[in-house]
Amino acid sequence: MRASVAALLVAAAQLGAQPQAAKQSAPIDLTGYWVALVTEDWRFRMVTPHKGDYQAVPMTQAARKLADAWDPAADEAAGNQCKAYGAAAIMRLAARFHITWRDDNTLRVESDAGMQTRLFHFGSGAPAAGERAWQGYSRAEWERQGSLKVITTNLRAGYLRKNGVPYSENAVVTEYFDLAPAPDGGQVMLVTTVVDDPQYLSQPFIVSSQFKKEAGGSKWDPTPCSAR
């Protein structure tokens, strides 16, 4: 009897020691189609703000100087139409997002606006040195209280808003994903985004965005990046 109890305890200990894949240990299910509810900052998100309209962004002088020189034609000519679709700004877009598991330890977030793909890597992987991208490299972890925390680095410099409000390639984006029930019985996803960028932000830029879950992808509408 003692032996069987001991075996049980050993098995339990081994079970506890083996890390579960992120997909299996997920405390919340973020997969599905999500539509942005543009109930805040409408004029910054649904239309491209005028040059010089930077209200509410804690910009440094260097950022203001750069934004004042915003030239969408130059961005197009340089192939930089996606500067406003990078990881620091993408969840604030008026867009739909499709979240799926690429594999047991990688969550994939696709946007229809700008046709971007983000990969949230669970575990201890690291980005290849020097490799920068609009979506950077995102390390993810489940928080004990049932949220997803994502930290993104290795970004290409981009825009927080389409009218050229900049963030640098050294920006660090920290996001928290939470779920809540919606009044109609569906689900709401809340994403809190904190952008740290001492070069262009005088303090962390903090916004929270909400999304409603949709039954399917019938309204999914892939459109390329636009600099204007």
Place this chain on the structure above:
Amino acid sequence: MGSHALFSQVTIGSMARSLITALLCALACRSAAAQFELTGSWAARNHEFLSGDGLPVDFTGIPLNEEGRIRALSYSESQLSMPERQCQGWPAFYMVQGPFGLKIWSETDPLKGNVISYTIGAWEDRAPLVIWMDGRPHPSKYALHTRSGFTTGKWEGNTLVTYTTHMKAGFLRKTGAPSSDEATLTMRFYRHADILTILAVIEDPIYLAEPWVLSRSFQLSAAPVSPIGPPCVSALEATPSTDVPHYDPRKNPFVDEMTKKYGVPRDAAIGKPETLYPEYRKKIN
């Protein structure tokens, strides 16, 4: 029964008790640890949604129904010059829209130590909000309606969920989008490190076509946030009048201001529900 068997029984029994105790403790500890410290000073960051003090006809992002839109377009900010309206303040929805931080404190049961209520301090034009955590029911629908209403709360895991009713008719936004005395507010408080994010769902069967979902983040502050605003004292510096300033909603002179200044289409400025969704962008371009 031999001594060996007795030893086995005792060992297994004590181990089982230990396991059960550990399990119960783990559950209890998890439950307590699942809640977070809500009290303290939370500074506003104001990096989003500052349109409440903008142009007069800015109802962007609010899913107004037709009745709400007509009321909104009839509103004149000159109403705030009327002595009886100067100190009216704004409903609890203002919590996730105003420029202020939050000072939150709790009242605890002196014998049991449990939280009876949280209070979110006032601001210049917002009344304090008391969140009752002791399980008391909401009053009768005929009970007194106040500016901040009646709020109950409960923890769902690590999230504080509150529900507010009994608010006086007021405004969803300072630009005049109306709220009725049947409106309700559900808030969910999430804490991540030093960030407090409030998800707010406003429902109003009279003036909204669908629930209005907002969110707002605050950052824990070492500097104290004031729990009160300065006192409001009404004054009249004009000839008394019985008129209530307003516009004919069909002829509001500011209806195209958002279009002229920011390129926002009129349908969006006047809060048509379809303008809240990304596909509306196709109608703009």
